[in-house]
Amino acid sequence: KAGVTQTPRYLIKTRGQQVTLSCSPISGHRSVSWYQQTPGQGLQFLFEYFSETQRNKGNFPGRFSGRQFSNSRSEMNVSTLELGDSALYLCASADGAVDNEQFFGPGTRLTVL
């Protein structure tokens, strides 16, 4: 099976812009979670989608949003970018059952100037 893929791998944006990141899960997986990884804050949970519905949400402002399509691919959007949004954004794919292994993608490195 192909692993989790994320596009693009690198992005440079300026403050105030918006950005959309994409994640394709492992075939057959219906759960996609998004995380923000920064040196100071570690891995922080953004949200999780399962069968096109947001099932869980972390403590991020409304500027961070996401969606999932019928083929389980997921997108994450960040509007009105701030310098502090610079981070590695990781998505993780899982089969959706309770407490099962998550498989991470390679991440998208976002730099906000």
Next chain:
Amino acid sequence: GENVEQHPSTLSVQEGDSAVIKCTYSDSASNYFPWYKQELGKRPQLIIDIRSNVGEKKDQRIAVTLNKTAKHFSLHITETQPEDSAVYFCAAPTSGGYQKVTFGTGTKLQVIP
């Protein structure tokens, strides 16, 4: 929500020695505890996990122990090798399961040849 504390933040050991990383969690309903290894520039990968119905699990040189009463779990790496050098993250899900996961802040392990 879940709170996960991880110690130490950095750990240096001589090749061949053992390394121990400890995590505590707050949500007594948590029942699945994975450990991830993240090498520099790479994605986190699951190395071992434990569920609350067992107290210890081993996989070759890696073991995890769980004390549900005290709400802590530990990663043990024996006979460390230079390729064990990485950042290790513990994690715990929130009550209700699914994929809302709180990660520890990470331990940077350096194995000195």
